[in-house]
Amino acid sequence: MSRDRWSKRNAKGISDMQAIDLSHEDIEAYLARHQKKELLRFLTCGSVDDGKSTLIGRLLHDTKTIYEDQLAAVKRDSEKVGTTGAGEIDLALLTDGLKAEREQGITIDVAYRYFSTDRRKFIIADTPGHDQYTRNMATGASTCQLAIILIDARYGVMTQTRRHSYIVSLLGIRHVIVAINKMDLVEYSRDVFERIKDDYTGFVAKLDLHDITFIPMSALKGENVVSKSDTMPWYSGPPLLDYLETVHIAGDRNLTDLRFPVQYVIRPDLNFRGFAGTIESGVLHKGDEVMLLPSGKRSTVKSIVTYDGELEEAFAPQAVTVTLTEEVDLSRGDMLVHPGNQPHVSSDIEAMVVWMTEQPLVPGRPYTLKQTTKQVTAEVVSFRYGVDVNTIEHRPIARLGLNEVGHVRLSLTQPLACDPYRTNAATGAFILIDRLTNNTVGAGMIVETGSSRGPGDVWEAEPEVSLKPRESLIATSEREQRYDQLPVTILLIGLTGSGKSRIAYELERRLWDEGRAVMVLYGQTMRQGLNRDLGFSADDRSENLRRSAEVAKLLNDAGLITIAAFVAPHEGVRGKVKQLIGPDRVLEIFCTAPMEVLRERDQYGMYQMADEGKIAQMPGVSAVFEEPKSPDLVLQTDQVNVDECVNRIVALMKSRGFMRDR
Amino acid sequence: MSSSSRNYNLTHLKVLEAESIHIIREVAAEFERPVMLYSIGKDSAVMLRLAQRAFYPGRLPFPLLHVDTTWKFREMIEFRDRFCREQGVDLKVWTNPEGKAQNINPFDHGSKKHTDIMKTAALKQALNHYQFDAAFGGARRDEEKSRAKERVYSFRDRLHQWDPKNQRPELWNLYNSKVNKGESIRAFPLSNWTELDVWQYIHLENIPIVPLYFADVRPVVERDGTLIMVDDQRMPLRPGEEPMMKRVRFRTLGCYPLTGAIESEATTLPEIIEEMLLARNSERQGRMIDHDESGSMEQKKREGYF
Incomplete structure (x- = not known):
């Protein structure tokens, strides 16, 4: 049956190698058509077990990109090392490259494959799915516009899918x-497909991915790869190849922000001085006023020179040579x-960094950073x-190891002209050498730069727009009356293991049982939502605490008692x-105990991780904890039990007039 | 500014062209002594044109290097000399002097030894002699399986060797040009081009190529299933071999005793492209050095072959 399907698709003919009539008009028409193709680069992610190599082999085979001698070699290999049945071609072998990999039966690097149809030329970056190769996937992904994420229908969304x-x-x-x-192994079940789709949609909501298309398929049998399969009538979307041919990519380029890094200065004689480079984004016109960075000087575009003659305008990603009306000091690395x-x-940037070598990235060590055509020295x-x-999930770190990803603050020896990677990948990307x-x-992707606001300033910063707060129609006194309490924030502070959270929740329970309106704000909970960045x-x-304080204030404004444990x-x-x-609405309560007690109580092993350097800047270990100068109450939690702590806090609240006895 | 009513789309060939020019300029800017390896073939022709585009109206800021095994087709050498003179490029030709003295040739020494000495070793000698720290090659990733994983900048150690397990990650268009003295990179600006792209570009740009790519009546013998052209008197004929006049052409060019011809009627570029589209064998099949053993190209690359 599968053999029939193959031949059916082959006859359909959709590629370079399609059956064309052997007359001259045909070849000229063919060439004219094929000279207008767009280029689409895509990435395939998944492991061999997901059928990734088979999928690529299928695309190459069914678009007739495989020559007979290559196919013959694969047929030979199929008998030796193939995993398919006797006599069948193991399409996965088409994409295996180096000898050692073939022997191990795995692909260990990024490999590039090429095929084309009437509409587009495609470049596939084939990257492996194994744990240790995050770096290869990032490498493959860096040049791609689209990604195919393979999921084995039998297993659904797995850890590697998330990764x-x-x-x-x-x-x-x-x-x-x-x-x-x-899908052939789950009886083409729509339920299975929908369940995986829901799972994936749920998890991916956390990520910055928007254009997501789900396609059920069997790469092995060629179903919904190149042509639509009748085994899944419930699926109304296009097969994979149709989608690849038609997905709208023209809008992906940034044609708004002109960025022209100077790559090379061409100076054939004294009369010509041209600045050669690739327009990384935007559009440049003859006669445009331009600014030279980093000098900030201005000039005007005199001409845009190419081998084919001068242009009135040029746009990304064209490689051109620009001359300016004035003699200016401009060289490689300028923009x-x-x-x-x-x-x-x-010269101060924040970036997400993917680390690609055994020796970890540590603060203070200088690296060469290359961004556009510029090289500077950078350190974390x-x-x-x-x-x-x-x-x-985010976690504190003190170093970045192989295949790890981290949000890093870098200091540079010279300033870079750059944009956030999200808005401009060409000026937001860098490598570290x-x-x-x-x-x-x-590999780095710039998130923001030092010129934008730092979190430290936010406490005092004025709002960016003029605001006119409105007064609630409910008076504070009305709220006090209804709840029979004055709003207050009980600020429980102290090192990890000092008992803050236990006290906070016990106190909440006690107050609730007394009929109070109360709520706990707990540091770790805040970090899972509002503060997860x-x-x-x-x-x-500091920013974590500022936002939490804003929330505590709102809760207090609503008349509630807030217990904040940080x-x-x-x-x-x-x-x-x-x-x-x-x-006057805050009671500062300091929870404390000797360090050995704190360590004993530490159920998550935070102190040990800090000792091992796995957590950076841990207060009490690698960062200071400044004891409060004048707390409202000190609870020596190694000497006083939780009940007694709660008693003392309740007594304090009453003595300060926030609650009356009931 | 005129507004964006026009469409800013580029064809795939224009995108590839821009990418290649970017790579060529990057190498020229970041290396002290780059060189462009010129094999006289169609890929070299495209690469050279791209380099001329990259530095127009200036001249190429690096020389071309041809490693001459002395067994190239005569028409290749004629084309090379005329074309480079016309284009005003600085051409350096290198032949392995020891190999030449020992008269190393593919007939007496076999294709492997000939290639090792007259191509691979000769290339290394030339790179060392001129102290080139970067060499452009016209290789494409679609040519052969082991090429599919090659970087655009391929790092080579002091012995010019390639270690497929120790390649530098290569992201975006940010190429790492750092090498210590004696080390070098091979840069492949045509990495993302396919055979069809190359032919289409030659057609569109009217790039001159060696006439051997076009079909003509030529003297050939059939040897081990391959048509070999009798290009000069040095080729010893085996008993019973009689050169036949056949209409043939070559899909790739190299040393004539090692390059198989195909029977063809294609005398124009569109006809060549048409023939290529209908062909069922990949272009490297005509190259005998790839067939020695499975994975042989990979082995050669490790040793320093392009």
């Missing part, structure tokens, strides 16, 4: 096809932009957080919290 999707999102790929493969549309120019100042690529080994060790650096801890190691930041909420 692949995260990297695809991180590298800014705009279009995703989720290929739910091996031309429009004066009304400038990138950030900063601090880590905001690391990302677990399997769960997409080890200065001893000369190896490419990291924050890490554990001093700045991020490490809050800095006296200055705690002072700001009190100012923000209102000093």
